[in-house]
Amino acid sequence: MKKATTKKGVSKTKPIQAFVHASYVYTGEGIVEKEGRMLVPSDLSGIEDGAVVFDSDRILWVGPTSEIPSEYKGVKRTDLKKRNAIMPGLIDAHTHLVFAGSRAHEFARRCAGATYQEIAEEGGGILTTVNATRAASRQELFELALKRALIAYRHGVRTIECKSGYGLDHEAEMKCLKVVSDLAEALPQMTFVSTYLGAHAVPAGMKKAKYIDEMIHRTLPEVAKKKLARFCDVFIEEGYFTLQEGERILRAAKKLGLETKVHADELSNTESARLAAKLEASSADHLLKISDKGVAALAKSDTVAMMLPGTAFYLKAQFAPARRLLDAGARVGIATDFNPGSCYSLNLPLMMNLSALYLSMNAAEIFAGVTYSAAASLGLQHRKGALMEGYDSDFVVLPYEHFEEMYYRMGW
Numbered sequence: 413m414k415k416a417t418t419k420k421g422v423s424k425t426k427p428i429q430a431f432v433h434a435s436y437v438y439t440g441e442g443i444v445e446k447e448g449r450m451l452v453p454s455d456l457s458g459i460e461d462g463a464v465v466f467d468s469d470r471i472l473w474v475g476p477t478s479e480i481p482s483e484y485k486g487v488k489r490t491d492l493k494k495r496n497a498i499m500p501g502l503i504d505a506h507t508h509l510v511f512a513g514s515r516a517h518e519f520a521r522r523c524a525g526a527t528y529q530e531i532a533e534e535g536g537g538i539l540t541t542v543n544a545t546r547a548a549s550r551q552e553l554f555e556l557a558l559k560r561a562l563i564a565y566r567h568g569v570r571t572i573e574c575k576s577g578y579g580l581d582h583e584a585e586m587k588c589l590k591v592v593s594d595l596a597e598a599l600p601q602m603t604f605v606s607t608y609l610g611a612h613a614v615p616a617g618m619k620k621a622k623y624i625d626e627m628i629h630r631t632l633p634e635v636a637k638k639k640l641a642r643f644c645d646v647f648i649e650e651g652y653f654t655l656q657e658g659e660r661i662l663r664a665a666k667k668l669g670l671e672t673k674v675h676a677d678e679l680s681n682t683e684s685a686r687l688a689a690k691l692e693a694s695s696a697d698h699l700l701k702i703s704d705k706g707v708a709a710l711a712k713s714d715t716v717a718m719m720l721p722g723t724a725f726y727l728k729a730q731f732a733p734a735r736r737l738l739d740a741g742a743r744v745g746i747a748t749d750f751n752p753g754s755c756y757s758l759n760l761p762l763m764m765n766l767s768a769l770y771l772s773m774n775a776a777e778i779f780a781g782v783t784y785s786a787a788a789s790l791g792l793q794h795r796k797g798a799l800m801e802g803y804d805s806d807f808v809v810l811p812y813e814h815f816e817e818m819y820y821r822m823g824w
C-alpha cells in the first residue's frame with residue numbers, strides 16, 4: 413500500500429481500489445501523444461473490458477481487467493459488468509458561474525423579436541445582471557453558484573472555470589472571485605479555476621480610461637497578491653475593449669504573474685485571436701468571426717481555440733469554423749459559456765452534441781474538447797484530461813457502454 417504523509421507528519425495509508433470490467437476505459441492517451449492536434453477516432457484509446465486502479469489522489473494503473481498487476485489483485489473492486497464506460501472527468505473551461513438576477517423576461521422579449529438595442533434601452537442586458545450582482549452579498553452569490561456547480565457536476569463536470577465580470581467595479585469583482593474560493597472549499601469533489609474578467613464591459617457612469625486604470629493599478633495587483641485568480645480575460649469587441657486596450661490589460665496581468673485568455677472575434681473580427689496567439693494566451697474563446705490569419709496563428713500556437721457552440725445556438729448566430737481550425741492543426745476545446753444573457757446552460761454533454769452536429773467534430777475531437785484540450789486551456793493537462801498513471805484520480809463512470817452515446821443523446 414502507498415504511504416502518504418498527513419499534515420501532522422503521521423504516515424497514513426491511502427486505500428487503493430479498482431473499477432474493473434468497464435465496457436471501455438477511454439484513456440485519451442493518443443490525444444495526449446498528439447497534444448490534441450489532428451485527431452482521429454482511434455485516439456480515444458479505448459481499452460475494452462478495462463480497469464482503473466487508483467487511490468484518493470492518483471491513478472496507479474490502467475489497462476485490461478485481465479492484466480491487473482498481481483500487487484493490486486487484492487484491492488477493493490467495483491465490477492461494472494461491461495455496462496459502463498469510464499472516461500476522464502469532464503472539464504468546462506469557460507463559464508460565468510457567479511452572478512445574481514434573472515433575465516428570463518429579456519429572453520422572452522428577444523424571442524418575440526426585440527433587438528439587443530431595444531432590450532438595452534429598456535434597462536435590460538448585462539446592466540440587469542451587474543446591478544443584481546452588486547446588490548447580492550457574498551453568501552447569496554455563493555448559494556446561487558453552488559447550486560449551479562452541482563448541476564454541472566451531475567453532467568459529469570469535475571473541473572470548472574469561473575469568470576468574474578458581473579461586478580465591474582473593484583469591490584464587486586473581488587467579491588465574485590472570493591465566491592469562487594468559497595466554492596472550492598465547499599465542493600472538494602470539484603476543481604475550480606478562477607478568471608478575472610473585469611474587462612467584460614465598461615460599467616455604466618464610468619469613463620473607460622478610468623476603469624482600465626482601476627483594473628490595471630488596483631484590482632489586478634490585489635487579485636494577484638491574494639491569488640484570487642489564475643487567469644485574466646478580456647472581451648475584445650467593438651463597443652467594449654479595443655485590441656490595444658485588451659493587449660494593455662493582458663500585458664499588465666502577465667507582469668503580475670497571471671496567465672491570459674481572450675474573448676476573441678465573437679461578434680466581429682478584431683484580429684484578437686492573433687493577439688491571443690502572440691501573447692501565448694492559454695485560450696482564445698468564441699472565434700465566430702475569426703480570419704484566415706487568425707486560424708493560421710492559432711494553429712501554430714499552443715493557445716486552445718475554445719468553441720462555445722451553445723452560445724451561437726442560443727443567439728441563432730453562425731457557428732465558429734471549428735473544422736477550419738482543426739484541419740489547420742489547432743487545439744480545440746468545447747465549453748458551455750454558461751452565462752445569464754447568451755447561454756443559460758450548464759449541460760456540457762449538450763455542447764458535445766452541438767459540436768458533433770454543427771461543428772462537424774469527430775469522436776476524438778469532441779472527447780479532447782472536454783478533456784485534454786480543455787485541461788490545456790487551464791494549464792492542467794499534465795494532471796487532468798486523461799486516464800494515465802500518475803494523473804489525478806479524476807474520472808467519471810458513464811451510464812453508457814460507449815463514449816459516443818454521451819453526445820448522441822441530446823440534452824440528457
Ligand SMILES: [Zn+2]
Nearest residue numbers: 506508675749
Ligand atoms: Zn464568455
